[in-house]
Amino acid sequence: MTAAIEASGLGKKYGRRWALSDCTLSIPVGRVVGLVGPNGAGKTTLLSLATGMLEPTTGTIRVLGGAPGSGPQQLARVGYVAQDTPTYAGLSVADHLRLGAHMNPGWDAGLATRRINQLGLVPDQKAGTLSGGQRAQLALTLAIAKRPELLILDEPIASLDPLARREFLQVLMETTAESQVSVIMSSHLVADLERIADYLVVLMSSRVQLAGEVDQLLASHQLLTGARRDPAALSPGQHIVTASHTDRQSTILVRSDAPVLDPSWTVSQIDLEDLVLAYMGLARTEAAGPAAPTAIKILEEQR
Amino acid sequence: MIWLTWRQFRWQAISGAAILAVLAIVLGATGPGLATRYDQIGLPSCHAMCAALAQQFINELEFGTYGKLFYAGLVVMYLAPGLIGIFWGAPLISREFEHGTHRLAWSQSVTRTRWALGKLGFTWLVSVATVGLLALAITWWASPIDHALNYPQPSPRFDRLAPLVFGARGVAPLGYAAFAFALGVTAGVLIRRTVPAMAVTLVIFAGVQVVMPQLVRPHLIPPVQATAPFNANAADELAINTSGKGPATMTLVGNFSKPGALILSNQTITPSGRVFDGPPARVCLSNSAPPEACSNWLNSLHLRQLISYQPASRFWPLQGAETGIYLVLAAGLGGLCTWQIRRRRA
Amino acid sequence: MIWLAWRQFRAQAIVASAALVAVAMALLGTGPHLVSLFDSSGLATCQSGCGTDAGNFINQVKGSTTELIFYGGVFLVYAVPALIGLFWGAPLVAREFEAGTFRLAWSQSVTRARWIAVKLGLICLAGMATAGLLSLMTAWWASPLYQAAQKAGQNSLSINRLAPPLFGATGVAPIGYAAFGFVLGVTIGVLIRRTLPAMAVTLAIFAVIQIFWPTVVRPHLIPPVRSVQALSTANFDGITTLSGGQFVLSVTSVSGLPGGWFISSQPITAAGHAITTSPACVSKNNFIACLADHGVKLAVRYQPASRYWAFQWLDTGIFLVLGAGLGALCYWRVRRLS
Numbered sequence: 001m002t003a004a005i006e007a008s009g010l011g012k013k014y015g016r017r018w019a020l021s022d023c024t025l026s027i028p029v030g031r032v033v034g035l036v037g038p039n040g041a042g043k044t045t046l047l048s049l050a051t052g053m054l055e056p057t058t059g060t061i062r063v064l065g066g067a068p069g070s071g072p073q074q075l076a077r078v079g080y081v082a083q084d085t086p087t088y089a090g091l092s093v094a095d096h097l098r099l100g101a102h103m104n105p106g107w108d109a110g111l112a113t114r115r116i117n118q119l120g121l122v123p124d125q126k127a128g129t130l131s132g133g134q135r136a137q138l139a140l141t142l143a144i145a146k147r148p149e150l151l152i153l154d155e156p157i158a159s160l161d162p163l164a165r166r167e168f169l170q171v172l173m174e175t176t177a178e179s180q181v182s183v184i185m186s187s188h189l190v191a192d193l194e195r196i197a198d199y200l201v202v203l204m205s206s207r208v209q210l211a212g213e214v215d216q217l218l219a220s221h222q223l224l225t226g227a228r229r230d231p232a233a234l235s236p237g238q239h240i241v242t243a244s245h246t247d248r249q250s251t252i253l254v255r256s257d258a259p260v261l262d263p264s265w266t267v268s269q270i271d272l273e274d275l276v277l278a279y280m281g282l283a284r285t286e287a288a289g290p291a292a293p294t295a296i297k298i299l300e301e302q303r
Numbered sequence: 304m305i306w307l308t309w310r311q312f313r314w315q316a317i318s319g320a321a322i323l324a325v326l327a328i329v330l331g332a333t334g335p336g337l338a339t340r341y342d343q344i345g346l347p348s349c350h351a352m353c354a355a356l357a358q359q360f361i362n363e364l365e366f367g368t369y370g371k372l373f374y375a376g377l378v379v380m381y382l383a384p385g386l387i388g389i390f391w392g393a394p395l396i397s398r399e400f401e402h403g404t405h406r407l408a409w410s411q412s413v414t415r416t417r418w419a420l421g422k423l424g425f426t427w428l429v430s431v432a433t434v435g436l437l438a439l440a441i442t443w444w445a446s447p448i449d450h451a452l453n454y455p456q457p458s459p460r461f462d463r464l465a466p467l468v469f470g471a472r473g474v475a476p477l478g479y480a481a482f483a484f485a486l487g488v489t490a491g492v493l494i495r496r497t498v499p500a501m502a503v504t505l506v507i508f509a510g511v512q513v514v515m516p517q518l519v520r521p522h523l524i525p526p527v528q529a530t531a532p533f534n535a536n537a538a539d540e541l542a543i544n545t546s547g548k549g550p551a552t553m554t555l556v557g558n559f560s561k562p563g564a565l566i567l568s569n570q571t572i573t574p575s576g577r578v579f580d581g582p583p584a585r586v587c588l589s590n591s592a593p594p595e596a597c598s599n600w601l602n603s604l605h606l607r608q609l610i611s612y613q614p615a616s617r618f619w620p621l622q623g624a625e626t627g628i629y630l631v632l633a634a635g636l637g638g639l640c641t642w643q644i645r646r647r648r649a
Numbered sequence: 650m651i652w653l654a655w656r657q658f659r660a661q662a663i664v665a666s667a668a669l670v671a672v673a674m675a676l677l678g679t680g681p682h683l684v685s686l687f688d689s690s691g692l693a694t695c696q697s698g699c700g701t702d703a704g705n706f707i708n709q710v711k712g713s714t715t716e717l718i719f720y721g722g723v724f725l726v727y728a729v730p731a732l733i734g735l736f737w738g739a740p741l742v743a744r745e746f747e748a749g750t751f752r753l754a755w756s757q758s759v760t761r762a763r764w765i766a767v768k769l770g771l772i773c774l775a776g777m778a779t780a781g782l783l784s785l786m787t788a789w790w791a792s793p794l795y796q797a798a799q800k801a802g803q804n805s806l807s808i809n810r811l812a813p814p815l816f817g818a819t820g821v822a823p824i825g826y827a828a829f830g831f832v833l834g835v836t837i838g839v840l841i842r843r844t845l846p847a848m849a850v851t852l853a854i855f856a857v858i859q860i861f862w863p864t865v866v867r868p869h870l871i872p873p874v875r876s877v878q879a880l881s882t883a884n885f886d887g888i889t890t891l892s893g894g895q896f897v898l899s900v901t902s903v904s905g906l907p908g909g910w911f912i913s914s915q916p917i918t919a920a921g922h923a924i925t926t927s928p929a930c931v932s933k934n935n936f937i938a939c940l941a942d943h944g945v946k947l948a949v950r951y952q953p954a955s956r957y958w959a960f961q962w963l964d965t966g967i968f969l970v971l972g973a974g975l976g977a978l979c980y981w982r983v984r985r986l987s
Contacts, residue, residue, distance in 0.1 A: 051756060055985075072758050080756035086749040088657070095656060102652040103757035139753070146758065318849065367899075394845055488760075498740050498844065502664070513721075544707055554709070 001244035004029045004182045005050055006148050006302040009059035014046050019045040023059070023205050027184070027199060029149070030175055031088075031213075035186035036161040036276050043186040044083055047154045047205065050184070051080045051184060052068065064149055076106050079143030079181075083154045085136045093121050106148040112145035115171070119227030133164030140168065144175050151175075155267030156191060169196055190273040202276055204283035221275055224252045224265040242278045253278050304413055304420035312426055317392055319433055327440060330371070332445045337369055341447035359452035364448065369423070373448055376441045380471035383437055385508050387430045392487020393500040394428060396644070400495040419644040422638055427484055434480035443470055446603035453615070455562040463618050466516040473622040478629030483508050485636035492640050515625070519566045523624040526611045533571050533608050534555045535601035537638035545582050551588065553581035555601070557608040563615030568610045579606055650767045661737055665779050666870065672725070672783065672805050676790040679718055686710065687793035692800055703801035710794070722787040729783055730826035730854050733776040735790075738834020739847040741768060742983070746842040765983040769976055773831050780827035788819055793806050799908070807901070811910040811957050813863035818963040825968030828984035830855050832972040836979045839986075868912045870963050873950040877917070879915055880941045883949075896925065896936075900949060908954030919944035 003026045010023040020042040027033055037043050048054040049061055054070015066074045076261060087096060101107045104161065119137050128133060136156050143151055151173075157165045173196055176183055187193055193200070200217060202210035211219070221241070226248045238256040245251075253270065254260065260267050270278075305381050344360050346353065364370045396419075399405040409415055442449075452462045471476065486508055490500040533555065535541065540556035555571040572577050580608075587597035593617070613621065655662075690706040692699055710716050742765070745751040755761055798808040810819055817826065833855060838847040882904045900914040915923050922947065947974075952960070 053755065069755075069761075072760060072763075075756070076758035078756070080752070082749065082756070084749060085754050088750055088753070091656065091746070092658075099653050099656075100757065102860035103650055103759045105758060142753070143756075193675060266721065314846070365899075390845070390849055398845075449777065498736065498744075498848075499660075501848075502736055517717075540708060 002029060003027055003062075004031070004033070004059065005063055005184065006065075007046075007049075007059065007061045008048075010049065010056055010061050011047060011058040012054060012111070013057040020203075020205050023208050025208060025211055027182075027201070027211075029064075029178060029182045030121070030198040031182055032172075032197050033140050033182070033199040033201060034190075034197030034214075035184060035201045035220075036188065036190055037186075038191060038280065042205040042206040043203055044154055044190075045206075046081075047152050047184070047186060049302060051152055055091070066089060072105075076104060076146065077149045079146055079148035079151045081136075081139045081143050081151075081153045081156050083156075083158070085132075085139040085156060087127040087130075087135050087138055087190065090126060092126050093130075095175065096125035096127060096142060099125075100142050100145055108145050108146045108147050111147075113143055113162065115141045115145070115216040119167075119171075119210050123147065131164075133167070136160060136168055137171065139172060144181075146169075147179070149181060151181055151183045151185075153183065155186050155188070157187065158189075159294055173209050190276050194272045200272070200276070202279050204280045204287075209278075209279045217275065218272065219268050220257060220271065221253060221255050222260055223268045223270045223274075224250075224254055224260060225268070226250060226265045242282055304417060305425060307408075308422050308425045311550050312391075312429070316645075317389075322549060323433065325434060326437070330440050330444045331370070333372060336576045337364075337444070337447050340449070341362075344513055346447075346451060354454045357451040360451045361448070362479045366501070369448075373445060374454050376445055377467060377471045379468065380438060380441055380476055381512070384436050384476060384483040385505065385512075387434065387480055388487035388502045388504050388508055389485030391426060392431055393504050394483040394497045395422060395488050395491060396640070397491030397497045397500045400491075401618055416641060419641045421490060423485075427481065427633075427637070429479050430484045431477050434476050438472070438474075453563050455560060460617070461644075462563045464563060464615060464621070466520075466568050469520070469618075469621070470512070471514065473619070475622050475629075478626035478633075479512070481633040482511075482629040482636075485633040486642070489636045489640050489643075492643050519549070519628075520621065520625060521613065523621055524598045524613065524617060526567050527613070529559075529610045531559065531608045531610070533601070534605035535598035541571075541597075541601075543581075543587060550582045553579070553583050555579060555606070557607060559578065559610050559612075561612065561614060565613040565619075567611045567613065568609075569588075569611075572609050574605055574607070579604070650763055651771065653754070654768045658737075658775070662775065665775070669782055669786075673786055675718075676722070676786055677783050680790050681717065683710070683715055683790070683793050685795065686715075688798065690797075691799055692704045699800040703797045703928040705792075706797050715955060719791055722790065724816040724929060726783055726787055726823050727859070728779070729780050730776075730823060730830040731852065731859070733779065733827050734764055734830030734834035734855050735848050737772055737776060738831040739838045739840055739851045740844045741772065742837045742979075743838035743842055743847045746838075747844055761983050761986075762980065765980055769832065769835060769979065773828050773972070773976075776827045776831045777824045780823040781821070782788050784819065784821070784823045795976065801907075809908060810901075811908060811952060811954055812940065813867075816960070817859070817863065817964075820958070822964045822968075825965035825972075826859070827973070829968040829972040832975045832979065836975045836982075839979050851960065866911075867960065868952070870967075871950055871952065871956060871959060873912050875948065875950050878905075878908075878947045878949055879898075880916075880945060881936050883914075883947055897913075898947070900947070903949065903951075906951065906953065908957075910952040910954075911953065912950045914947055915948045916940065916945050917948045919946070919955050923948075923949075 005025060005027045007023050007025040009141075011021045012019050012023075023042075023046065035043050035046065045054065049056055050068055052067075054073075056077075061068060063074070064077050066077075068078070069075060088099075091099070097109070097116065098111050100112065101164050103111055119134070119141075121130070121134060121138065127138060130138065140153075140156065143153075157168050160168060169192065172183065172185070174180060185197070187192065198214050200210065200212065200214050201208060226249070228245055228248055237259065238254045241253040241255055242252060243252045252265075254276075304406055307412070340363070341360065344356055346360060348355050349356055364373070394511060397406075399408065408418055411418075413421075449463065463469065463472060470479065483504070485502040487500065490503045490507075491497065494503060495502045534557065536556075537558045538555060539558050542554040543551055556569055557571055559566065573579050583598045584597070586600055686694065686706060686709055690702050690709075692702050692706060695702055710719075742751075745754065754764055756917070794808055796811065800808075809815060818835065830851075834847070834851040837851045838844070841847045841850065853923050883902070885900075896916075898914060898916060900911045903909065903911070916925075917923050
């Protein structure tokens, strides 16, 4: 089956800085993918590479089986809303719809008009005078109405108020329910993605730290709390992600296929946000260099 | 405030300085040669035959490199204020509006008025200073030629009062620069988008610069009126116009020689005060009559010349008046700008 | 794509049309006066020996508003290609980069190649049409003057179509300049990606080219004709005698070679050697006659008037080719942009 995005060793360098390095992903179609990471992690770079806005420095990327941005057919299959949802300030809402109609053979004019009316946007109003939320909705409408197979959204709700944010996500959910379109949305707020994403990719320090179905990730990670002890005493098959110790207590985040049956541990489920934060903390400490004696985290690869 | 203005203006200042430097090199390389030639000809210390020497000097230069540089100097002086208005004035405030950075600036501990005045004042001073330096350099370079041109010339088109030269010498360019800059900033504040503001500035400034020498400048100081008897033998122009549709008419322009004066009108009138336009007597139309016959007939009519002109000595008063007007316009526009900025609901 | 390119260009098209209409009205208003002057000078029916009539006609025009309008028109035809490069070319792509809207445009189902090709092509045509119309209108208005110059024969009355000040403002050359100026602006905008610096750089480069082209390049596009003329046949712009007997002769026109563009002239001895000093004639009243008596002739290099259209097509062709080259650079750069 074609993957929505298939990246292999993908890397992008600006000058001397690697914005993205060694990225290997295989994101299946039909998912709503959340791309999470702090600012500067490489999310925009990855999405720009996927839409053909950028050329990779190393590695390859294929989107829906084709090279990104190569030719009108490929462009028609991918919808893109860039960061800051750029729109032409001098063109009206109706003009933007005309733009979409003229430049996309697969344009669904009825869908576009319905959405605009539902959102309450005035067709003659210039896009430069719309509020941030309205501009984001307009940009999303443009991307949806061309009937793509894949929607790529780069931090579309970052600067929206909670109400506008909720409305945006609602529209997005309705769309995915109606039309089986795959969605990749980047954000630095996990809470937003938690509600809609069923696949997660965590980017940190220009690398992919974590990628997988949300259900599986949550099921395979457990939070263990118990009396303070050396984490090396855990049984094999359990990979330690992070461990933190106080005088008397140890809290360990563990990734394992089998459930942890040791009664000396209290096992609890971790929520998505904490999981992501744990992996991001992991990456930050790794990036800081070989562990100092007071480092609270160890990564052990148990074979 | 000054630091911020300078920091935002840095690249424009650098490019302006670079262009000034290039011009300075060109002028510096050729100027001394020109001055030497002027001395060699003997004009500074001439007593007699000055007009002829001046004529010779001008002839030497007119069609060589020095002549081309002289014309180039005129073009540069006329373009500089316009370019400053377009590239320094128009983007000054409109760029802030376009990028929304005015919100950042207006939320610092500086009132909008101070912000506006600081930006306007600093950049305005730099603009005027730049054009002033340019005017100084070019006037210095061209001074030998200007001196020579003030002697009677067969075609007095390039003496100081001539429309083509007046706006490129003295203090007038400073007034133009002040006005063009203020015009650019105002366009930017009102239109709030850089490229349209640049276009509007260009059109309005060009319009004003074309209209001013034609309609306003001749009347800044009431011109001197003079009369003289019309001498057909020494006339500048004696033309008979036959259009085949009605009687022939004559156009007479008498000679009036006031070196360096700007002649506004030179009419030939009959004793009763009407402008004389013919019809020409038979002696003027026939080919067989001797040429003096026509002139004698004209002289017998006791025609007079009515001349309206600005004498050469009024160069500085006219410069002052014109610069004054432009400065007042600039100040008015500056006030309009500041008021608009204060009023504007961000 | 064509719709989008047009929609974004709409405001500029309206301004250009309004300006053209304004210019047309100004020319229509003042044209008849010039025509009536021409008619009343008798040049329309004159067949030969029209020199004096033509001279009278030109004297009536000189110093009047009509002369101002003529030179204003010339200036306008030179300015329009620069303005097109500055206001239509430079912001075309740079504006999209600055505002980030290129991301919106490039994610529609139209390739970048088509996007830049349509934008370039459509507006280049509009620019060429504007410059062409303007050149046509001013040529129509000034036709009495050019006719007078033709009939005047040897003197040409300083209205020389072929020589630099007027050449670039007549015929089809402005169309080539406009196309080149526009594409130059777009290319600079693509390379620099910011509107204001792109405008400044475009203006600077275009101005430098327009200044050096007529003086350095164009005279040699077709090898000039060499000819030796008697000194008496030449009209001199300036005969200047420098100290030490050196002299410089600057030729305006040569009787028998009307409308020619004189690129260089050199006095030569009867044997063919160039000379620059002639002490024997320095203080004589009739300098030229004295030189002629000594057997001095004039070796001129010039372009004959008949080559006017050859040069027009050469200039237009070269600038169109340059524009096409820059357009290709643009196209390649936009496609490759990362």
